[in-house]
Amino acid sequence: MQNNYVVATIKPWNIKEFQSLKGRLSGKWHLITSKEELSVERLEQLNPRYVFFPHWSWIVPSEILERWECVCFHMADVPYGRGGSPLQNLIVHGHKKTKLSALRMVNELDAGPVYRKVPMSLEGSASDIFHRMAPLTFQLIGDIAKNEPSPQEQEGDVVVFKRRTPKQSLLPKSGDASSLYDHIRMLDAETYPKAFLEWGKVRLTFDEARLDVDNGQLTARVKFESNE
Incomplete structure (x- = not known):
């Protein structure tokens, strides 16, 4: 039974959360923290059931999306809030709370089907919010790895955020x-x-x-x- 998993992230709060939890997660877990590490060759070696992307700043190649089940985590109640800088755009639009959505990654940004959503607060600084989000993200990761749910297509009107400069x-x-x-x-x-x-x-x-x-x-x- 396949029990290898990959977490690809570049943010320190997610790396810290991974390091604190990996010994308690079932299966074999591997951490990728750079664009260069995320290659077809590397994933072929690891043969993961899922590749989780808690916070990734680059487009994932189609070849990877098509060969492995890739999951991203977006801080918006999709299809509302697809796109860049969700935290900042949500606050600019006056939101006090949101949902953290776990999505199957597809070639269109944040458009994939949803595994699960959990509510989260937008109070405090961006650092407060990201550190609050990290354990929620890994709760979702653990749930998906354990239960292997089938993601459901998004429903509702699409609202796309632009990445801030x-x-x-x-x-x-x-x-x-x-x-x-x-x-x-x-x-x-x-x-x-x-x-x-x-x-x-x-x-x-x-x-x-x-x-x-x-x-x-x-x-x-x-x-x-x-x-x-």
Whole structure:
């Protein structure tokens, strides 16, 4: 019986979660953390039942999608919110909660059938949210590996998000304390371009935002960096 599994991820919170859980997961588990490692040759050696992609930044080749059952995890209640930067786009659109969807990967981005969805909160910084998402993701991974459910086609109207660019991290010129808080917190995670302002030859970056809802006061840490 085939019991090899691959987890392909590049984010530290997922790597940490994998390392803490792999001894408790049934079967043989293998971790891939770079684009170069994810090759047909490598997967042929491992012969996995599933290849799980908790957070991957590259298009997976069609040859891999067609030969192995590949599962991605998308922070939106698909078909609403397909596409890039789901966390930031959900917060920009005013959402306070969402669903983490486990999808069979197909050549069209985030369009595959759904194994399962679980609710999750969008409160706190991006780092808070990603660290909250990691154990939920591996709960789904464990469930899929154990039960091998048949994914069901998505239902509803398709809404596609555009991937945000680093330039969009610039703080907006207008808005209240709540909207500025959301802008700072949604970018506050490792490997993400933080909220910033340009001030002459200096770039000011913002993180660790706190909002006092009662009096509408916003506080944040500011770092000065040369932009020359």
